[in-house]
Amino acid sequence: MIGYYVHHQGAGHQHRAAALARALDEPVVGLSSAPRPADWPGEWLHLDRDDEGGTALDPTAAGRLHWVPLGDAGLRRRTARVAQWLDAARPRLLVADVSVEIALLARLHGIPVVTVVVPGCRGDAAHRLGFDVSAELVGLWPPEAAGMLRDVPAEVAGRVRALGGLSRFPVRRPRPRRPGPPRVSYLAGTGGRVDDAVDAARAQTAGWEWSVLSRQHGSWVADPRAVVEDADVVVTHAGQNALAEVAAARRPAVVVPQPRPHDEQVTTADVLAAGPWPALVEPVFPAQGWERRLAEAAALDGAAWAPWCDGAAADRFAALLRGTR
Incomplete structure (x- = not known):
């Protein structure tokens, strides 16, 4: 069994999690504050939100993490629920897409972590910590797309497995356009x-x-x-x-x-x-x-x-997870 943490902001995290779950031949449990997607093929563990507790106190733990506001009841409940699930379900690994805090929590339970890396400036202390504790780093862009990470050391960038763009839809040959204006x-x-x-x-x-x-x-x-x-x-x-x-x-x-x-x-x-x-x-x-x-x-x-998205990124992602222990 694999756990997949799905960030609740935007729809892209959910879409690629579902595409990966369909490509794998083992159960994938989704963990998220977002509602369970209609196309999710397995179990979905719904988590409390950790950003609805009013004024956030020291949310970054002095810059070491991204979001851990002091005294937040939602944060406490969601962290406890994930910890309970890790203990009861004993997944063989967890995919973090994306949360440094969830990645750390899984690794502290002795669970290998695969982190989905998002483009941008990711050289801050919290991102570096999440990268360091991860067994694998996955980038969902093609190897030809150089420069998708900024402000990270070369050794971190070198660890990222660029698997190509992951679309929930299959690649199709362009169809003849129907009549009418452009x-x-x-x-x-x-x-x-x-x-x-x-x-x-x-x-x-x-x-x-x-x-x-x-x-x-x-x-x-x-x-x-x-x-x-x-x-x-x-x-x-x-x-x-x-x-x-x-x-x-x-x-x-x-x-x-x-x-x-x-x-x-x-x-x-x-x-x-x-x-x-x-x-x-x-x-x-x-x-x-x-x-x-x-x-x-x-x-x-x-x-x-074609090199950006060849339709096989989900299969490559699944193959990488099968080989991760």
Whole structure:
């Protein structure tokens, strides 16, 4: 049995956990403050939140950890529940995606830990501690995507197994486009905003048909595959899950990173801009020039995404876990 800690922020952690669970031939128990996903194939241990206790006191333990607020009842209950589960279930390893504190808790119980490393500036003391206690470090980007980690020593970067982008959807050959005007899909993400800038972009591109997916806008769908595959261009943030799904659909993209802790999306966008990927990268959502921008993006060859996401990342991840003791 394997335990998989799933961070509750965003949907990407849940999607890749479910993809891995389906690829493995042993039970995977999810541990998370997020609700159990509809497609989760096994047991789900729901944990208390640790960020709803009001003003947080010394939440980083003087910079050694990321989130351990003093006196927080939710933190106490969730930590106790994970400890009880580790003792009762005795998993052979735990995947931390992502939490330094959960990784440490498992290792203190004598359980090997595999940490999913997220792009960005990860050289702080807490990240280093989590990396140091992990048996394996996994990066869900291709080996060709150099520079996804910043401010970490070379020996840490050298330990990361770059397995490729992990999409919950299979890689498909581009289908013949249906008749009609050129189409653009905008993926705002579960935390993304749809504001006046998007309305301005649509106004500048009267010849394009836009589909906007945003939880805030009320137009988000759990399965955006059809909307992505139907697009001539996808405008997206630089989250790992969104990029993997755009790459799996082999669609050219305009990528606009959103603010995230540790410069996660900014780092990913910089790597995309420096590489051979079929994406135009903008540091912020542009106010002007969308007609030209979409035409330029549509001319890119979406097949160039193949090294980013070849459809086998979940299988490689599963093979790595099978060999981890």
